[in-house]
Amino acid sequence: MSSGNKSADRFIPMAKPWIDESTINEVGAVLRSGWIVQGSQVSAFEEAIAGHHRISEAVAVSSATAGLHLAYLALDPLPGAPCFIPSFAWPSAANMAVQTGLRPVFVEVDPSTFNLTGNSLEAAIQSEKLSGQDLTGGIVVAVHEFGLCAPMPEVIAAAEKHGLMVIEDAACAFGATLNGSPAGHFGKMAVFSFHPRKSMTTGEGGCIVTNDKSMATAVRALRNHGQHVDNGERIFISAGFNYRMTDFQAALGLGQMRLFDEMLAHRRSIAAAYFEALEGLPFLSLPEWSDEHTWQTFMVVLDESIDRGRVIDAMATRGIGCGPGSVAAHELQFFSKKYPSNPESLTISSRLAAQGLALPMHHFVAVADIMRIAQALEASAAEVG
Numbered sequence: 001m002s003s004g005n006k007s008a009d010r011f012i013p014m015a016k017p018w019i020d021e022s023t024i025n026e027v028g029a030v031l032r033s034g035w036i037v038q039g040s041q042v043s044a045f046e047e048a049i050a051g052h053h054r055i056s057e058a059v060a061v062s063s064a065t066a067g068l069h070l071a072y073l074a075l076d077p078l079p080g081a082p083c084f085i086p087s088f089a090w091p092s093a094a095n096m097a098v099q100t101g102l103r104p105v106f107v108e109v110d111p112s113t114f115n116l117t118g119n120s121l122e123a124a125i126q127s128e129k130l131s132g133q134d135l136t137g138g139i140v141v142a143v144h145e146f147g148l149c150a151p152m153p154e155v156i157a158a159a160e161k162h163g164l165m166v167i168e169d170a171a172c173a174f175g176a177t178l179n180g181s182p183a184g185h186f187g188k189m190a191v192f193s194f195h196p197r198k199s200m201t202t203g204e205g206g207c208i209v210t211n212d213k214s215m216a217t218a219v220r221a222l223r224n225h226g227q228h229v230d231n232g233e234r235i236f237i238s239a240g241f242n243y244r245m246t247d248f249q250a251a252l253g254l255g256q257m258r259l260f261d262e263m264l265a266h267r268r269s270i271a272a273a274y275f276e277a278l279e280g281l282p283f284l285s286l287p288e289w290s291d292e293h294t295w296q297t298f299m300v301v302l303d304e305s306i307d308r309g310r311v312i313d314a315m316a317t318r319g320i321g322c323g324p325g326s327v328a329a330h331e332l333q334f335f336s337k338k339y340p341s342n343p344e345s346l347t348i349s350s351r352l353a354a355q356g357l358a359l360p361m362h363h364f365v366a367v368a369d370i371m372r373i374a375q376a377l378e379a380s381a382a383e384v385g
């Protein structure tokens with residue numbers, strides 16, 4: 001496959017999906033067919049996802065955020081119950097917790113995996129208990145940040161000790177495994193995203209996966225106005241939404257699945273090249289290496305002395321697109337006002353949000369580009385430092 005224009009001075013964006021011509025033709029065929037809403041392509045896409053992640057049920061939806069909304073609802077959330085979520089993550093899981101009457105409680109992350117740990121979860125749980133909060137009906141959302149699975153055995157052990165249910169926000173982790181088991185095998189349900197910045201895309205889109213048939217039945221109905229078909233009879237079993245994926249998005253998704261192994265192998269080779277080029281640079285720290293990572297984002301953490309905003313601007317003048325990695329949800333205006341946290345317990349999340357720098361990571365970055373990006377980063381840091 002062609003990785004596009006490889007000239008030395010071309011602009012390298014931070015993210016860009018690869019959609020091949022056969023997929024574009026297949027999407028066109030669906031558009032021409034006259035059936036464009038959820039139909040046979042969505043069913044085929046769900047089957048392909050379930051097969052790829054070796055899981056029994058896959059339910060395609062319009063985004064991961066919609067999927068998280070439905071996953072919480074399927075658990076029949078108890079109003080005011082705590083929902084433990086790592087602070088350093090896109091706030092979808094926290095937003096949907098609020099929308100379903102749960103109370104977000106932010107958990108600290110590890111400085112190099114960027115994920116919550118069994119210990120950080122236990123600390124957040126103990127702090128809730130100390131302040132007299134009831135944990136009944138509580139949920140833990142294990143975010144697999146940037147495509148690296150959270151340490152699920154220790155997270156599940158801590159959750160189970162306190163009677164909490166676990167779901168996986170695997171938005172960034174399609175294709176990730178942990179000790180050989182695919183993301184989605186650890187919690188009651190897991191949710192993938194197919195936004196264009198993810199390891200594969202359907203434009204917008206997501207999918208809930210689970211081995212629990214009753215959960216799958218509940219989320220299938222909730223995504224489609226509450227409808228459930230039983231023995232050929234259509235019944236309305238819940239007050240549902242319209243969170244369906246369209247058939248042309250699913251055709252795009254099927255094309256992406258055909259390319260997926262190649263795209264993932266490319267991301268992994270780019271990550272390895274970044275490690276080689278950036279290891280030992282004194283002004284940044286690298287993320288934890290794992291062969292099981294999807295490298296949805298490659299984020300380094302700049303030293304406190306370096307102004308990240310100025311580095312992003314300096315990289316742009318050198319033709320390289322960079323950006324912040326993610327946010328510390330506990331610091332966002334809404335959550336800091338409505339669900340205040342103790343900032344002392346979330347200092348790593350705050351530092352990652354302030355100093356994390358996402359570098360280009362996609363199919364059109366070539367291994368040969370990485371030295372140019374590393375040199376630009378050294379020059380930019382020296383210029384602003």
Ligand SMILES: Cc1ncc(COP(=O)(O)O)c(C=O)c1O
Binds near residue numbers: 064145192193
């Ligand atoms: C951890 C995490 N969860 C959820 C989402 C939301 O995904 P979507 O845009 O498909 O709703 C994102 C998107 O960046 C994410 O990073």
